[in-house]
Amino acid sequence: xxxxxxxxxxxxxxxxxxxxxxxxxxxxxxxxxxxxxxxxxxxxxxxxxxxxxxxxxxxxxxxxxxxxxxxxxxxxxxxxxxxxxxxxxxxxxxxxxxxxxxxxxxxxxxxxxxx
Amino acid sequence: xxxxxxxxxxxxxxxxxxxxxxxxxxxxxxxxxxxxxxxxxxxxxxxxxxxxxxxxxxxxxxxxxxxxxxxxxxxxxxxxxxxxxxxxxxxxxxxxxxxxxxxxxxxxxxxxxxx
Numbered sequence: 001x002x003x004x005x006x007x008x009x010x011x012x013x014x015x016x017x018x019x020x021x022x023x024x025x026x027x028x029x030x031x032x033x034x035x036x037x038x039x040x041x042x043x044x045x046x047x048x049x050x051x052x053x054x055x056x057x058x059x060x061x062x063x064x065x066x067x068x069x070x071x072x073x074x075x076x077x078x079x080x081x082x083x084x085x086x087x088x089x090x091x092x093x094x095x096x097x098x099x100x101x102x103x104x105x106x107x108x109x110x111x112x113x114x115x
Numbered sequence: 116x117x118x119x120x121x122x123x124x125x126x127x128x129x130x131x132x133x134x135x136x137x138x139x140x141x142x143x144x145x146x147x148x149x150x151x152x153x154x155x156x157x158x159x160x161x162x163x164x165x166x167x168x169x170x171x172x173x174x175x176x177x178x179x180x181x182x183x184x185x186x187x188x189x190x191x192x193x194x195x196x197x198x199x200x201x202x203x204x205x206x207x208x209x210x211x212x213x214x215x216x217x218x219x220x221x222x223x224x225x226x227x228x229x230x
Contacts (some may be wrong), residue, residue, distance in 0.1 A: 004158070033217055042205050042220030043159070056217060091158060098230075103149060104218055106158035 002026065002109035005095050006092050012113045018080035021110045025073070025094030031055075033104060034071055035091040043091055049075065082114045117142045117208050121221035129229050132179075132192040136208030136224045141187065148189040149218065150180055159205065165189065174176040176200070201228045 005024040007036040017113050025032050027058035033061050035043035043059070046065065048055040064083070078085055089111050093104040122137040140146060147166050151159040158186040163174025170182040180191045190205060203225050 002209075040124075040206075041223075042222045044217075044220070045217045084162050091128045103161050103164055106151075106160070108156075111156075 004017055004092055004094055004105055006107035006110055008092075008110055009108065010111045010113075012115060013082055016081040017112050018078065019082055020076055020078045021092075021112075022091055022092050023075045023076070023077070023092030023107060025092070026096075029094035029096045029105075030039065030072070031095045031104075032068060033073050033077070033093040033095075035093065037089040037091055037109070039088070044076070047092075079112075082112075084114050085114055087114045117146065117210065117219050118185060119206050119219055119221035121204075121206050121224050123224055124222065125227070127226045127227040127229065128196045130198055131195050134191070134196045134200065134226065135208075136191040136204050137188055138180075138189045138191065138221060138228065140189060140206075140208045142210075144210055144211065146205060146208045148180075148208070149179070150174065150191050150219075151205045151220075153205065153223075155202075162191070168173060196226075196228045198228050198230065202211040202227055203220050213224075 007022050014050045032044040032049045037043040047057040047060045047067045049069040052069045067077045087107040091109045095104045118130045118141045140174045147229045149164045150162040152162050153159050162178050163172045173179045178193045203223050205223045206221045209218050210216040
């Protein structure tokens with residue numbers, strides 16, 4: 001079974017530039033999450049999708065961050081404009097509550113450095 | 116609101132020694148509990164989980180954890196550490212009442228293993 005795919009793995013941008021991350025979840029997983037992991041901290045939820053609808057985006061900085069999940073499969077997370085404090089690893093995860101398991105499967109993440 | 120506290124940001128052990136990583140949670144509803152491991156430049160991998168039933172849970176790579184409701188704890192142990200166990204470990208909690216609820220993570224504990 002293929003895992004959660006994310007790209008790119010690494011990205012370096014200057015502050016005030018824009019950047020986008022892509023995620024392809026495990027096939028059949030209806031729930032998709034984006035987490036932000038700042039160095040030395042645990043992952044923090046940014047947004048959760050159920051199919052193509054947003055379940056929770058309460059911690060998403062909506063003035064600069066946006067996310068979409070077209071057709072309930074792939075997802076894109078965008079930052080515009082980026083700030084220095086956005087430097088972090090962005091993790092995508094998916095799960096399939098339909099089978100009664102709430103564990104999330106994580107991709108390898110995208111490491112963003114804002115200079 | 117749910118929260119997770121991992122006691123000790125860094126734990127050092129000798130190869131062959133007992134590993135004990137501490138996790139306490141706060142939840143107003145019965146939680147699901149998880150331990151994830153993260154190797155450098157990798158995503159998170161599930162070690163074990165507690166949902167219902169037996170409170171002593173066995174996971175991969177010889178790790179186990181015990182759910183103690185009275186102590187609101189879910190400590191991770193391994194009888195004998197290997198060099199390959201050196202990594203970042205995260206305890207996480209989710210709401211058992213709602214399938215697919217996002218995980219809330221602790222800040223993580225870095226495990227170092229010396230020869």
